[in-house]
Amino acid sequence: MKARMLTAIMLVAVLLACVFSQKSYATYKQNITPLAVRRGCESHVSYSPPPLIATWYFVSSAAQMHLKAQPTYYGNVATGDWWVNNKPYPMENVSALVANVTVVIPGATHSGNDNTYQLRMAIAMVVGSGIPPIIQNNTTTIYTELDFWDSPSLDQWNGDWVVGGDVARFHFDDLPLRRQRDYSVDFVPYIERTLKGLTSYGILMNDTLLETYVVIESINSTTESWVAWNNYATTATLFSSYSEHLNSTILKAWGATYDPLSPNWNPAADINKDKAVNIVDMGIYGKHYQDETWCKQALNNYLP
Numbered sequence: 001m002k003a004r005m006l007t008a009i010m011l012v013a014v015l016l017a018c019v020f021s022q023k024s025y026a027t028y029k030q031n032i033t034p035l036a037v038r039r040g041c042e043s044h045v046s047y048s049p050p051p052l053i054a055t056w057y058f059v060s061s062a063a064q065m066h067l068k069a070q071p072t073y074y075g076n077v078a079t080g081d082w083w084v085n086n087k088p089y090p091m092e093n094v095s096a097l098v099a100n101v102t103v104v105i106p107g108a109t110h111s112g113n114d115n116t117y118q119l120r121m122a123i124a125m126v127v128g129s130g131i132p133p134i135i136q137n138n139t140t141t142i143y144t145e146l147d148f149w150d151s152p153s154l155d156q157w158n159g160d161w162v163v164g165g166d167v168a169r170f171h172f173d174d175l176p177l178r179r180q181r182d183y184s185v186d187f188v189p190y191i192e193r194t195l196k197g198l199t200s201y202g203i204l205m206n207d208t209l210l211e212t213y214v215v216i217e218s219i220n221s222t223t224e225s226w227v228a229w230n231n232y233a234t235t236a237t238l239f240s241s242y243s244e245h246l247n248s249t250i251l252k253a254w255g256a257t258y259d260p261l262s263p264n265w266n267p268a269a270d271i272n273k274d275k276a277v278n279i280v281d282m283g284i285y286g287k288h289y290q291d292e293t294w295c296k297q298a299l300n301n302y303l304p
Helices: 002-021 188-199 242-252 279-288 292-300
Strands: 032-034 037-045 053-059 062-069 074-083 094-111 118-128 141-150 161-164 167-171 181-186 208-219 222-238
Touching: 037 053, 053 074, 062 074, 062 208, 074 222, 094 118, 094 141, 094 188, 094 208, 118 188, 118 222, 141 181, 141 188, 161 188, 167 188, 181 188, 208 222, 242 279, 242 292, 279 292
Parallel strands: 141 167
Antiparallel strands: 032 222, 037 074, 053 062, 062 222, 074 208, 094 181, 094 222, 118 141, 118 208, 161 167
């Protein structure tokens, strides 16, 4: 009898532990860290109230945004996750950073006379760059936006992206109106391209993740647009060690020679700083792969 009671008590304890350990906005998996965030919203408008209105509301795990604008005005509305107590998430040992969200566009009207008008809808992540502010507007806040809907004036892409100032925008999808779609996307490759395009460096050890959200943005467009999303979650997969991280960094840059804008080049992989990543660098790493302090210092050595 006592054994049965003890078993029942243990089961209840396990169930309670499971209930109280769950987080609203993150998924627990092996080697995946849930990100400590608060759900929130923000908008930036050049004039409000009308002719520009930005509104939003939340219901449980879902949100809907509304943006109404007229030409000569700029504005956006964003809903998603911001870091608790303004403590950004460190990216020093992140191998994948996945945003999962279900999106639908209930409606979108837009018009304009030339390519100066723009209307876009995107999933975005904001990184605090750890390097000195060397880009155009003297900022270290870098925006990576994956557009899932764009007005026709945004068809002029440089391949699959446009980059400049403090932002890179990628032509990610063309979501039809009133069509629901599930997205699960690893932002790390996109963030690396953004940082290379703006700073000549990829993700560095002291970079941090500040925000992740869904956004509607209008520039000089007559528009009334809505976006609804559900089940937004962000998860980070971590390398098991700095040694694994450095090994992956060298392999990804293998054979690359010095070119700051090359997608393969990574100065941290060039351990002997001869502007080439090859067997010499792997050999040096091989002598120190069990030394976590050395591997972390090597990953921090991003100067060419």
